[in-house]
Amino acid sequence: xxxxxxxxxxxxxxxxxxxxxxxxxxxxxxxxxxxxxxxxxxxxxxxxxxxxxxxxxxxxxxxxxxxxxxxxxxxxxxxxxxxxxxxxxxxxxxxxxxxxxxxxxxxxxxxxxx
Amino acid sequence: xxxxxxxxxxxxxxxxxxxxxxxxxxxxxxxxxxxxxxxxxxxxxxxxxxxxxxxxxxxxxxxxxxxxxxxxxxxxxxxxxxxxxxxxxxxxxxxxxxxxxxxxxxxxxxxx
Numbered sequence: 016x017x018x019x020x021x022x023x024x025x026x027x028x029x030x031x032x033x034x035x036x037x038x039x040x041x042x043x044x045x046x047x048x049x050x051x052x053x054x055x056x057x058x059x060x061x062x063x064x065x066x067x068x069x070x071x072x073x074x075x076x077x078x079x080x081x082x083x084x085x086x087x088x089x090x091x092x093x094x095x096x097x098x099x100x101x102x103x104x105x106x107x108x109x110x111x112x113x114x115x116x117x118x119x120x121x122x123x124x125x126x127x128x129x
Numbered sequence: 130x131x132x133x134x135x136x137x138x139x140x141x142x143x144x145x146x147x148x149x150x151x152x153x154x155x156x157x158x159x160x161x162x163x164x165x166x167x168x169x170x171x172x173x174x175x176x177x178x179x180x181x182x183x184x185x186x187x188x189x190x191x192x193x194x195x196x197x198x199x200x201x202x203x204x205x206x207x208x209x210x211x212x213x214x215x216x217x218x219x220x221x222x223x224x225x226x227x228x229x230x231x232x233x234x235x236x237x238x239x240x241x
Contacts, residue, residue: 050231055137055233056233057216057231057232057233057234058173058216058231059231060228060229060230063228073228105172105173117163117175118165118173118175118229120172120173120174121172122171122172123172
C-alpha cells in the first residue's frame with residue numbers, strides 16, 4: 016500500500032515561530048502536494064512539486080515555502096506563523112501526470128497558532 | 130464564482146435510500162474528473178474517476194455532462210458506512226501541468 020507519512024499530527028505554535036511540516040512518501044511518486052483544509056473552503060493548494068528541487072505555487076502560497084531535496088520528502092515551511100495559518104495541512108503524492116493521477120494523502124497535521 | 134461548486138448539505142437519508150450529488154465546474158477545458166471520499170477526521174481517498182461515458186462501481190454511479198459542466202454521483206441502497214463527505218475534484222485545465230481543484234464537499238449522513 017502507498018504510504019504518505021506526515022511527521023506531526025498535532026502542533027501548537029506561537030505567532031512568529033518558524034514551523035516545519037514534513038511529509039514522506041514510499042512509492043517513488045514524482046508529484047507531491049501540500050494542501051490546507053478549512054471548514055467551508057475545502058482543500059486549497061499551497062504548493063506542489065513535480066520533481067526533486069522543483070516547486071510550483073498553488074492557489075495560496077503566501078506565507079509558505081517548500082523544500083524538496085529528495086524525491087520522497089516534501090517539506091512545508093511557515094517562516095513566521097500567524098493565527099490565520101491555523102488549519103489542517105494535508106500532504107499528498109501521485110504518480111504520472113500531476114492532474115490525472117490518483118492522489119494519496121497523509122493523515123494530516125492539525126496546526127494551531129496562538 | 131468558485132471553480133468547483135458543491136452543495137455542502139448535509140444530506141440526511143435513511144438506510145436503503147438512493148441519493149444523488151451534483152457538482153458544477155467553471156473551466157470548460159477541464160479534462161479529468163474524480164470523486165473522493167473523506168471520513169470524519171480522516172484524509173480524502175479516491176472513490177472513483179468520472180469518465181465521459183459514465184461509469185459504475187457497485188452501488189456507485191458517476192456521470193459527466195460536459196455541455197452543462199456538471200458531474201454527478203449516485204449512491205443506491207445507502208449503507209450506514211456511506212456516511213462521509215464526498216469531494217468533487219476537477220483538473221484545472223487541459224495542460225498536463227494543471228492542478229486538481231477540490232470542491233468543498235457534500236456531507237452525507239445515512240440514518241438507521
